[in-house]
Structures are given as C-alpha cells and as structure tokens.
Amino acid sequence: MQEPTTQTIAKASQFAALHQNGPLVLPNAWDIASAVLVQDAGAAAIATTSAGVAWSLGVPDGNSLTREQAIEFAARLVAAVDVPVTVDIEAGYGETADQVATTVSMLAACGAIGCNIEDANGSTLRDVRDQSERIAAARSTADRSGIPFFINARIDTYLLNATSSSNLLAETAQETAVRAQAYVAAGADGIFVPGLTDLSALRILADSIPVPLNAMSGSGGPSVGQLSASGVRRVSVGMGLAQSAYAVARTAAAEMLDSGTFDSLGESVDYGQMNALLAEAHRR
Numbered sequence: 001m002q003e004p005t006t007q008t009i010a011k012a013s014q015f016a017a018l019h020q021n022g023p024l025v026l027p028n029a030w031d032i033a034s035a036v037l038v039q040d041a042g043a044a045a046i047a048t049t050s051a052g053v054a055w056s057l058g059v060p061d062g063n064s065l066t067r068e069q070a071i072e073f074a075a076r077l078v079a080a081v082d083v084p085v086t087v088d089i090e091a092g093y094g095e096t097a098d099q100v101a102t103t104v105s106m107l108a109a110c111g112a113i114g115c116n117i118e119d120a121n122g123s124t125l126r127d128v129r130d131q132s133e134r135i136a137a138a139r140s141t142a143d144r145s146g147i148p149f150f151i152n153a154r155i156d157t158y159l160l161n162a163t164s165s166s167n168l169l170a171e172t173a174q175e176t177a178v179r180a181q182a183y184v185a186a187g188a189d190g191i192f193v194p195g196l197t198d199l200s201a202l203r204i205l206a207d208s209i210p211v212p213l214n215a216m217s218g219s220g221g222p223s224v225g226q227l228s229a230s231g232v233r234r235v236s237v238g239m240g241l242a243q244s245a246y247a248v249a250r251t252a253a254a255e256m257l258d259s260g261t262f263d264s265l266g267e268s269v270d271y272g273q274m275n276a277l278l279a280e281a282h283r284r
Contacts (some may be wrong), residue, residue, distance in 0.1 A: 004108070004147045012113035012148045017085040018044055019190065019212040022233035025224055028088075030242040031056045036277040037269065038241075039081045046081055047116075048074070050088040062122075064088050067093035067103055073088065077111035080281035086114030086150060093119065097137035104138040105145065114150030116192060126161060128179055132186040136206030139187025152214055152234075153177050153188035158195030173201055180209050190214055191235070194238060196220050199230040206231025 013256060018024040029035035030052025038046060051061035053073055072100060074087045089109055092100030100117065104178060108114055117138060119131040128132075135153055142149035157176045180191045192214035196202060197215035206213040212233035217223075218240045227235050 008111050011084040015045055015113050016150055019233045023228045026236040027241055028236055034110040035077055035081055037280050045084040047086045048088050049239045051239035063090050072107045074112050078111035084113045087112050088116045097133045099138040100134045105141045108145040108147050108149055116152045116154050116194045117141050118154040120156040128182050132182045135183050135186040135188055136193045150189045152190040152192050153183035154192040184211050202230040
C-alpha cells in the first residue's frame with residue numbers, strides 16, 4: 001500500500017478537528033469548477049455530492065457511477081484544491097465488504113481524507129450486520145493506509161421511511177439510533193442522517209452517540225445556527241447547490257427560447273475570476 005504524504009495526513013487530522021470546533025459547514029461540490037468556487041468562498045474543506053458528480057458526468061444518481069469514474073474524479077478534485085476533500089462513495093461501489101474496502105483504499109491513495117458510505121441498497125436498507133461489516137472493512141483498510149481517514153456513516157432511515165405517523169416516526173428514530181450505535185462500533189467516525197431536520201430529534205440523536213452528527217438542510221430548513229444548537233457538528237446540502245445551478249440553466253434557456261430575453265443571466269460569476277481560479281487549480 002502506498003505511503004501517505006505528510007500533507008495528506010495533516011489534512012486528515014485537520015478535517016477531524018474541524019468537527020470538534022464545529023459545526024463544519026460543507027457546501028457540496030459536484031465538479032472542479034464548483035469546488036474551486038466553494039474553496040474561494042472560504043470553505044475549510046470540500047465534500048462532494050454523488051448525485052451532482054453523476055449528473056455532471058451524464059449519468060443518473062443511484063450507484064450508476066463506476067468505481068473508476070468516482071476515483072478518477074476524486075483524484076482530480078484533490079489535486080485542484082488546497083483544503084481537505086471528503087468523497088461521497090454512495091454504497092461503496094461494491095456488493096461485498098472487501099469491494100467496499102478496495103474503494104476506500106483507492107480513495108485514500110489518491111489523497112482524499114474521508115468518505116460517506118450509505119446503508120441504502122436501492123430502495124431498501126441493508127441489514128445492520130451487513131452494513132456494519134462493510135464499515136468495519138472500510139475502517140480496517142483506512143487504518144492500514146496510515147491516514148486518519150474520516151468515515152461518515154450515512155443512515156437512510158428517514159429518506160426511505162418518510163411518514164407523518166407518530167408511531168412510525170418513533171420506530172424510525174429507534175431504528176436510526178440502533179444503526180448509529182452499530183456503525184460507530186464498527187469504526188465510523190461520524191453519523192449522517194439525511195432527511196432528519198427535526199431539531200428535537202437531532203438533539204436526542206446527537207446526545208446518544210459519541211461521534212459528530214452530520215445533518216443536511218436546505219431552503220426552508222433549519223439554519224446552521226439552529227442545527228449547531230441541536231448538537232449537529234457537520235452541516236451539508238447534498239445535491240442542493242448542483243440543483244440550484246441546473247435550475248438557473250433551465251430557467252435561462254427557457255427564457256431565451258420563449259421570450260428572447262436574458263434577464264435570468266443577470267447574476268453570474270465573473271469570467272476573469274472563474275478563469276483565474278481554474279488556472280490556479282490547473283497549476284497545482
């Protein structure tokens with residue numbers, strides 16, 4: 001296994017520490033241009049969104065990316081920015097624990113310092129024991145890499161069990177807590193529960209686990225300050241930024257074609273600034 005650079009080890013340690021001083025705010029990037037813009041805006045680290053990355057490469061979200069595509073993109077991203085990079089690897093790009101471990105090994109080798117691994121298997125949840133074995137394999141491989149690699153275990157209970165029933169909500173909360181404890185025991189450094197924005201429920205979950213809790217928010221959702229007050233130590237937006245960017249493209253295109261006007265293009269990134277940021281990234 002390739003020896004990690006001193007710089008990569010330092011970035012990994014820095015990334016872990018950012019959770020303790022949190023909340024760590026991660027506006028998710030989906031390509032190199034968005035990543036350099038996020039870094040220029042002041043982000044202390046870069047996190048990817050698998051949906052956005054998939055869309056940028058012309059494929060749908062949902063494990064359509066190949067491992068090779070995901071690693072190639074991660075390597076390019078790590079080379080383009082100065083800050084730590086954590087990568088959304090969906091379910092790990094493999095059906096077995098060993099295959100997930102291979103993905104993590106390749107990711108660490110290209111200089112990434114962390115990843116998200118989800119417990120969804122299509123439209124269902126993986127068995128807790130199965131997912132724990134996958135996380136444990138990722139942990140073991142990451143430890144052998146020599147990098148204090150941050151494994152963020154994503155729990156999709158709320159995404160897959162959306163309901164307003166109080167009984168089902170209570171069952172979902174209980175299952176989430178069970179999975180969180182199991183994944184931490186398997187070696188996860190953080191717990192991520194997308195779809196959960198109830199501040200009281202987030203506080204209960206944050207208090208029940210010994211690792212940082214990651215929550216996802218967006219337009220109309222809780223603010224960073226509210227999430228932090230509820231014990232959340234990492235805040236991301238998933239595919240939110242990518243969706244907003246693509247919404248502008250669709251709106252502007254429709255305006256041009258329908259009315260022949262260009263008002264939707266009023267707010268844009270300066271050409272010179274964008275070119276300069278990418279030129280700097282290209283020189284690294």
